Amino acid sequence: MPFVIDKFFIEKKQRLFLYIIKELGYTQKEAQRLIAKGRVLQNSEVITKAGQEVQGEIEFIHFEPTTKGLKPTYIEKEFVVFDKPSGVLIHPQNRHTPYSLIDELKYQYGKDANITHRIDQETSGLVLCATNKTSERDIKIMFQERDMQKTYLAMVHGEFKDELVVEAPLLRAEDESAIVRMVVKVDERGKASKTSFKPLKYFPELDMTLVECKPHTGRQHQIRVHLFHVKHPIVGDPIYGQKEEDIVRFLDKELSQEERIKLSGASRLLLHADQLEFELYNNVYKIKSDVDFEKVSLQLLSM
Known part of the structure; x- marks a missing residue:
């Protein structure tokens, strides 16, 4: 299950977001976002104010990625491309979603890796993923400026x-x-x-x-x-x-x-999603899916 609940004991009263930064290793922005999403509870009640002072036991709900062995089909230092099967979600729908593509990405490339665009759950094909915060920002700008041909x-x-x-x-x-x-x-x-x-x-x-x-x-x-x-x-x-x-x-x-x-x-x-064409960091990429979609379709329709 990607979302797990860990318990921590805060001995000295302090602001919640500072504890998450110092003791759990998150940035200030990440800590505030997690608190705002209701990921911290005390006495079964959600804490939503980042600056609230807390002491004693808290429950912290966080994302812990799992893997089913799906590997990217194209790999660069700054990004990777997965050929997503039909039926796989891009992101969890809720805390009980057992698996999605973000699991594979973060399991293999760490918590700073992120998916830069979406395709529907039932749509198969290429998904471009950043391996770090800098390339995530640059790739998302590329999408916003429509410098990506799909x-x-x-x-x-x-x-x-x-x-x-x-x-x-x-x-x-x-x-x-x-x-x-x-x-x-x-x-x-x-x-x-x-x-x-x-x-x-x-x-x-x-x-x-x-x-x-x-x-x-x-x-x-x-x-x-x-x-x-x-x-x-x-x-x-x-x-x-x-x-x-x-x-x-x-x-x-x-x-x-x-x-x-x-x-x-x-x-x-x-x-x-069969092909991606774009320019990034002065390199031109033309990435094609390994899937023979015509063959896959005809096989499915003959069943």
Whole structure:
């Protein structure tokens, strides 16, 4: 379990954040953030004020990474790239999440290593991770300035005949529907969003097309929503292209795998982060996934 509870005894009354800095080895910023997140308890009550004076026994909840042996496929001194399998979370959803990619990164490269961007749990493929605080800052600036070109592969429903650029603003809905938990939709009130699509191969026996996707902006669920918008939803997507009652059942984990396959075409989202291109520290990188996504997709669809 990544989150563990340790007990410590503070003999002399002192400010909590100073104890965490001096005795547990965290920076002031880290100590204040951990306290604000409710990671310190005394007498079963959460302490939320960093400057509060404490004495006696405290409970400290902290992240202790575990490993399942997943190794990065590309390694540099300042960063590494993992080829994430579908189903693996990027970060824990809560304290009871047993495993996520951040476990592997911090287990192998220490507590200062961090993931610099996200892909969905069911999306497979490349994730760029910094190995230290400096490169984390520089890589995140690179993302903010859109100096990163990402290429995805998606298996979509129907015959996708021509290259297409979709420029449709995306809005995360804030309505009262139960569907609010996931909805991102095309809406003129949303943020500008742009994705280029190129059909690679049509499979007539499946009525599906392998499509190359290049997002020019980085909105949540951008590729999924844009493909649904042009009536080519991604195979295996349990949300975009489905009825609201089925979406809610999926989110509540009440939709069986058999039902999901019948509704969406596959047991997982057939979307893969295939390639990263960027310049960092005066070097140009073009990193491609080792996964043969077409082969993986066809194997899954034949099961």
